[in-house]
Amino acid sequence: MSAKKQKDTExxxxxxxxxxxxxxxxxxxxxxxxxxxxxxxxxxxQRLTELDAPIDxxxxxxxxxxxxxxxxxxxxxxxxxxDTSGKGGIMRHVVGGVDPQGVQITGxxxxxxxxxxxxxxxxIRKRVPGPGMIGVFDRSHYEDVLIHRVHGWADGNExxxxxxxINAFEKELVEAGTTVVxxxxxxxxxxxGERLMERLERxxxxxxxxxxxxxxxxxxEEYMDAYDKALAATSTEAAPWHVVPADRKWxxxxxxxxxxxxxxQGIDPQWPAADFDIRGELERLTATLD
Amino acid sequence: MSAKKQKDTExxxxxxxxxxxxxxxxxxxxxxxxxxxxxxxxxxxQRLTELDAPIDxxxxxxxxxxxxxxxxxxxxxxxxxxDTSGKGGIMRHVVGGVDPQGVQITGxxxxxxxxxxxxxxxxIRKRVPGPGMIGVFDRSHYEDVLIHRVHGWADGNExxxxxxxINAFEKELVEAGTTVVxxxxxxxxxxxGERLMERLERxxxxxxxxxxxxxxxxxxEEYMDAYDKALAATSTEAAPWHVVPADRKWxxxxxxxxxxxxxxQGIDPQWPAADFDIRGELERLTATLD
Numbered sequence: 001m002s003a004k005k006q007k008d009t010e011x012x013x014x015x016x017x018x019x020x021x022x023x024x025x026x027x028x029x030x031x032x033x034x035x036x037x038x039x040x041x042x043x044x045x046q047r048l049t050e051l052d053a054p055i056d057x058x059x060x061x062x063x064x065x066x067x068x069x070x071x072x073x074x075x076x077x078x079x080x081x082x083d084t085s086g087k088g089g090i091m092r093h094v095v096g097g098v099d100p101q102g103v104q105i106t107g108x109x110x111x112x113x114x115x116x117x118x119x120x121x122x123x124i125r126k127r128v129p130g131p132g133m134i135g136v137f138d139r140s141h142y143e144d145v146l147i148h149r150v151h152g153w154a155d156g157n158e159x160x161x162x163x164x165x166i167n168a169f170e171k172e173l174v175e176a177g178t179t180v181v182x183x184x185x186x187x188x189x190x191x192x193g194e195r196l197m198e199r200l201e202r203x204x205x206x207x208x209x210x211x212x213x214x215x216x217x218x219x220x221e222e223y224m225d226a227y228d229k230a231l232a233a234t235s236t237e238a239a240p241w242h243v244v245p246a247d248r249k250w251x252x253x254x255x256x257x258x259x260x261x262x263x264x265q266g267i268d269p270q271w272p273a274a275d276f277d278i279r280g281e282l283e284r285l286t287a288t289l290d
Numbered sequence: 291m292s293a294k295k296q297k298d299t300e301x302x303x304x305x306x307x308x309x310x311x312x313x314x315x316x317x318x319x320x321x322x323x324x325x326x327x328x329x330x331x332x333x334x335x336q337r338l339t340e341l342d343a344p345i346d347x348x349x350x351x352x353x354x355x356x357x358x359x360x361x362x363x364x365x366x367x368x369x370x371x372x373d374t375s376g377k378g379g380i381m382r383h384v385v386g387g388v389d390p391q392g393v394q395i396t397g398x399x400x401x402x403x404x405x406x407x408x409x410x411x412x413x414i415r416k417r418v419p420g421p422g423m424i425g426v427f428d429r430s431h432y433e434d435v436l437i438h439r440v441h442g443w444a445d446g447n448e449x450x451x452x453x454x455x456i457n458a459f460e461k462e463l464v465e466a467g468t469t470v471v472x473x474x475x476x477x478x479x480x481x482x483g484e485r486l487m488e489r490l491e492r493x494x495x496x497x498x499x500x501x502x503x504x505x506x507x508x509x510x511e512e513y514m515d516a517y518d519k520a521l522a523a524t525s526t527e528a529a530p531w532h533v534v535p536a537d538r539k540w541x542x543x544x545x546x547x548x549x550x551x552x553x554x555q556g557i558d559p560q561w562p563a564a565d566f567d568i569r570g571e572l573e574r575l576t577a578t579l580d
Contacts, residue, residue: 064497064498091390092389092390096390099382100390101397101428107391189580190579193575193578193580197575204561206561206562206564206568207358207562209571214575217578218578271496272497273496274499276499278490281501282487285486288483290480
């Protein structure tokens with residue numbers, strides 16, 4: 001690229017779109033790259049701050065639009081990634097920029113015994129965003145085709161059954177008016193090592209460390225295979241995946257922010273018309289003024 | 291006060307504490323006053339930004355502390371106030387400064403039919419914050435002794451019964467480790483008139499306007515009486531009220547922020563000790579590094 005690009009070019013940062021029918025591997029995407037963005041960290045941080053305002057207004061419109069009728073579109077942002085890939089930072093610095101009244105974050109841990117008695121989508125369905133809301137999943141139903149594949153908790157047939165169930169579920173969501181944004185935070189093995197090391201070295205980070213993290217790390221290649229297969233099977237027209245390089249935290253944040261902005265702009269929510277008699281109310285209110 | 295005070299004096303902005311046994315009226319508190327703060331709007335806005343960082347760290351400690359055991363203290367911030375008193379702004383600008391993963395906001399609307407079949411505290415109990423969390427109520431169980439008194443939906447005996455139930459409930463919460471912070475955003479009748487007028491005049495604010503708002507406004511004095519009685523009956527040692535002057539939005543925000551900071555500092559959460567073998571994990575992790 002010849003000239004240094006600024007934000008608001010035709011090519012904002014969005015990570016890498018996984019087209020339906022994709023047969024690649026995430027290994028071919030450089031976790032340190034910054035697709036769509038030529039700036040440095042400082043430029044990225046500035047962009048993150050500047051885009052808060054347009055997202056804020058769109059989110060308020062989205063929320064407002066649904067208040068009158070109790071119906072209307074919504075957004076679901078699904079965030080997946082290996083341990084330390086920066087999911088928490090996305091919640092804090094991207095989602096945290098949005099009015100918290102319009103956002104519902106759900107962190108999906110290992111399912112409880114009660115949850116295990118149901119279909120894997122049961123607990124997911126309960127947390128899809130209502131009209132006007134932005135729902136965010138920190139991990140998701142994709143765990144059921146990722147960790148389950150890696151550990152062999154489900155066989156190939158069952159995994160394929162789950163892909164189909166996921167695609168049907170997401171299609172249903174989209175048809176009901178939810179824009180589904182799916183992000184894989186794509187971290188390198190080396191960067192994960194450094195981040196885990198930092199958690200071990202800093203007492204204020206110990207609480208984030210779990211010995212199981214190293215066990216999973218030892219299965220890195222199996223996880224990458226599982227991601228490749230899951231992305232290939234579930235990147236659909238209705239709900240495509242974006243692989244967002246995540247070794248640079250600042251880049252991952254502006255890319256996810258852009259995807260959220262895209263989703264809101266795609267909905268193009270409008271301020272709802274007044275459902276009351278404006279002139280009559282002006283008179284009524286004026287009569288009460290001090 | 292002689293010299294202009296800066297933040298971090300002994301007397302930060304906290305609104306007005308309602309001591310247990312109080313028999314006053316909120317009418318004696320000036321909604322335009324800024325108790326504990328001599329600065330101007332710009333100073334207040336700066337303070338709001340600056341205090342985000344200490345709150346952020348305390349919140350993270352609070353959250354971290356509970357992760358190991360699934361137990362531990364929490365904070366419940368109850369925000370009450372007349373229409374347009376700025377509850378939404380508190381959610382957005384004070385609560386919105388905190389990591390959204392550690393916060394649960396509940397807006398209580400008129401109860402549903404299902405909720406009405408239960409005791410008035412039933413839906414409230416379901417939304418109290420879990421260990422390590424900051425729960426925020428935008429309206430609350432206090433509606434059941436405010437609007438219910440004003441409209442006569444409950445008689446004096448029933449209201450007194452509810453005060454007792456509320457005090458018992460909040461005492462139980464506090465004993466279980468929840469710091470309960472109760473705030474009345476105290477708006478003037480004149481300022482409410484202006485804010486409602488703005489909602490009527492701006493198409494992007496119409497969605498926030500409800501003709502019922504004027505109906506309630508016509509009962510202003512009855513509401514102030516209901517607040518006086520509720521504050522007198524439920525400002526306890528365990529869970530006192532603060533009346534926060536709210537005609538200046540910036541002041542209300544820094545006062546509520548200070549009360550949240552006080553609550554977190556009172557808990558004084560600590561980073562939890564590692565529950566794993568640090569040296570052993572360092573060796574295990576080092577063996578995996580690239």
